[in-house]
Amino acid sequence: MAKHTLLMEGPDAKGLIFHVTSVLFNNACNIHKQDEYVSPSGLFFMRTEFVSADNLDSEKVLSDLRKQVPNTDIKFTINPDRKKDIVLLCTKEHHCLSEILIRYAFEELNANVLAVVSNYNTLQPFVSKFGIPFHHISTEGKTREEHEAAVIKTLDIYNPELLILAKYMRILSPDFVSKYSNKIINIHHSFLPAFIGANPYKQAFERGVKVIGATAHFVNDELDEGPIIAQDTKEVDHRFSAKDMARDGRDVEKMVLIKALKLVLNDRVFIFGNRTIIL
Amino acid sequence: MAKHTLLMEGPDAKGLIFHVTSVLFNNACNIHKQDEYVSPSGLFFMRTEFVSADNLDSEKVLSDLRKQVPNTDIKFTINPDRKKDIVLLCTKEHHCLSEILIRYAFEELNANVLAVVSNYNTLQPFVSKFGIPFHHISTEGKTREEHEAAVIKTLDIYNPELLILAKYMRILSPDFVSKYSNKIINIHHSFLPAFIGANPYKQAFERGVKVIGATAHFVNDELDEGPIIAQDTKEVDHRFSAKDMARDGRDVEKMVLIKALKLVLNDRVFIFGNRTIIL
Amino acid sequence: MAKHTLLMEGPDAKGLIFHVTSVLFNNACNIHKQDEYVSPSGLFFMRTEFVSADNLDSEKVLSDLRKQVPNTDIKFTINPDRKKDIVLLCTKEHHCLSEILIRYAFEELNANVLAVVSNYNTLQPFVSKFGIPFHHISTEGKTREEHEAAVIKTLDIYNPELLILAKYMRILSPDFVSKYSNKIINIHHSFLPAFIGANPYKQAFERGVKVIGATAHFVNDELDEGPIIAQDTKEVDHRFSAKDMARDGRDVEKMVLIKALKLVLNDRVFIFGNRTIIL
């Protein structure tokens, strides 16, 4: 038995669920979990987990789906159950990186961590414990463009399906982002859209908030404006300095990033304009 | 356009979603939201919200479903979108009762509150503000059986579809429970199964817990053992006396009861042995 | 025995706790609970709950404190345990108002609700159930200044110690605010500073956030910028329309407002620049 995920999105129409389930039924596929969403604007999103015989011909199923649902604005994808290739980018803070590496080391993530890339070598000794290549690409003596070119050159070795910014404290250029469109996940240390930009905990302290938070999101061209995948918050009080908020906030950051990463690795996230649909 | 909910439960089989969606498609019904669950033991539960023409012949749809899915162990129900008739039972505490009455008064619940029944008259003046009949049925001079008989006699006037025990501090007899099988919702002031029985906050204080909670559940013959619909918890610390816990716990209780009540009123709860499936 | 609260704030200095506790000790006052905070900038805040003989001469204690702590930049206040006079302002939504009125009706708040003032008469029938004066001050045919003048004239009848904006959907002028400086509590329907201004749930929907929230704060001259007293958040997902967020958000709003109100009524909130210290 093989497990697959069918992803589908496009304009809503009567009978879509019926058409899809009939194709799967006729191809001897058994649905384990199906979830769908229709946006107020009339877009239909559906994720279907199904099991089939080991030798499922996905192309044949896709072709049957195309015949049954001729509207070519509707996009179908069938993903087998396999690990995605990811590369992690970090700077000096370890908490998000170490959370991912530990889970990777104990095979709890549906991912292969191919490499870690960093603008500092601070975390090299730690990463080396896990036998993962660490690429220190210093910014020293490089323009922003040169640095990004060097990073991209390194990434090209690995051809990752996802880049995880595990507290990578540099802003990516539009060119970089467009090269990895919808494939970069960032963790921002505030509950966006509060405290966009630098030093969110300092901003939070100065505003005197009673909750802090973290946001995992896809990166697009607008700073901290990409589609949000996961968020969480934590109570603080007047006794918290900006540094205390940062310390406790790290626990929220790493758990939110892991949550988002798992959702993406399990093909549960659709990007819809500036929002995500999680099925 | 009319809104309906199709509920379905029974042994899992290949193609069930396909069969149901085909019947709805052929009856010109459009699915708005569908959610299903297959238990590890092989039972299938599905809830489907759909819209149809105003004059939908539900019996015809059910008959088509029966033809398409001949296994009579599979149960189908089609509910139109309408308010359920409920009666509230209370004792002396107001917080759950008032939360329901306020929401009822402002038409936020999918329910008609027909009456309030209480073993004390404490809350009569309050209930009277809302123009709802209040029946004070004192236990004085009555055996437990006599008291329950009097309560049942009063309930029979209203023929409610649901009884809400809004802090009704009496244990119901098996006879009473069986008369309203799967129709009684209770709020228990602990995160069950911790602190079954009387005085859960006193028990919680004595155990020195750091969280308290509340549980809304269907009532069955075992004390505080019925299927759980909703639960929530709240942090406490050593400064909380049992009385403080009770005070803060009331906020959790009323919100958990409202959550459970909304789920049941919107036909989202299946009872499955001693558990609930919420679709 | 009488209960009192001593509030103290000013520049930090060695021995302040010692000096205060010695004065209380020498006046036969027994401390039940004491909490203090020293800001990084060197300001000292302390709240001390103590019990004394019924006939405590507060002026004498204050005079002893002044002698022991001669620095006149340090402010002392002794509050007896009594209910504060409050007036509620609302527009059309009931949930914050009703939450306060129910708790007032059952004597769960350390407050006297003197009146309700509204720019609409929508909630008049509801308020009248509780026997509380309701003043409908329409904005029709009035300039903003005239309307505020009429509201102030009504408030002057009651001379409230606190104004609670229980979903009062009008922005107050600087003159109004300065008349009730540090005495106006507002509930804003977002986790500030996210979504300042109008329609925060619509803003939240459009940004695609995964948490919504509410903020209770003192009102100052900057829109939604006053010192935050309490905040809480709640998870949402892509299925929530702006209207769904508003519906579920109301539960957060009312609980956050009640939390803030209780803190202020119990003399637990110090205002410190744009932040609050809660002891």
Place this chain on the structure above:
Amino acid sequence: MAKHTLLMEGPDAKGLIFHVTSVLFNNACNIHKQDEYVSPSGLFFMRTEFVSADNLDSEKVLSDLRKQVPNTDIKFTINPDRKKDIVLLCTKEHHCLSEILIRYAFEELNANVLAVVSNYNTLQPFVSKFGIPFHHISTEGKTREEHEAAVIKTLDIYNPELLILAKYMRILSPDFVSKYSNKIINIHHSFLPAFIGANPYKQAFERGVKVIGATAHFVNDELDEGPIIAQDTKEVDHRFSAKDMARDGRDVEKMVLIKALKLVLNDRVFIFGNRTIIL
């Protein structure tokens, strides 16, 4: 400047705060943070963080306190700010162990991790990455007494101030517990007192709960009955198998254990009968 913590517990009496603060004042110690609790039964607990000159004579301060507070039932302790020596016990699961080791490796804990002891060698390769001694003490061919004797012999090498049961899946004998009285912290995978004993997630699944949780507590002679230090919970639903609950529960377990560990390492926990006071 040196940082110290003064801990104090004993029968309540008038003026205790005054007496303590006067001694500290007279010894040129400046209080940074003071928190106290009086139990309903009349016991007084106080924790005072203060700074002094580097060469503080703690014995002199203690002697002054003894003179000022002659009641010998009142216990005083002054702890300097230093790392505590701890040993970790584990079995096969890594998540609590790795969370502690990572934080230790990055110097985020006020502790020296001296060694890891396990009844399995599963985690040896992982622990060795951190350069910490790993003692595999198999139970094979040993009675329970012999195994515990071997563990104790190993612990004696290190003389730890705290033992952390980081998912150590063996029940300790009363002799073992009494040897490390009030020094053993365990993490239990349920919100105690729900689901005492083995397989709490299986119990939780069978009961159909909507929240799961974890409890960090001191170990005493009664199984899962020791004083609770920290608890937290997490929502689940009917889709969670016992295995799913265990997977998600691990995130709660590790964060609750870390929270409790930090509290104990920072001298913030008093044991009071079967409860903890956290100041």
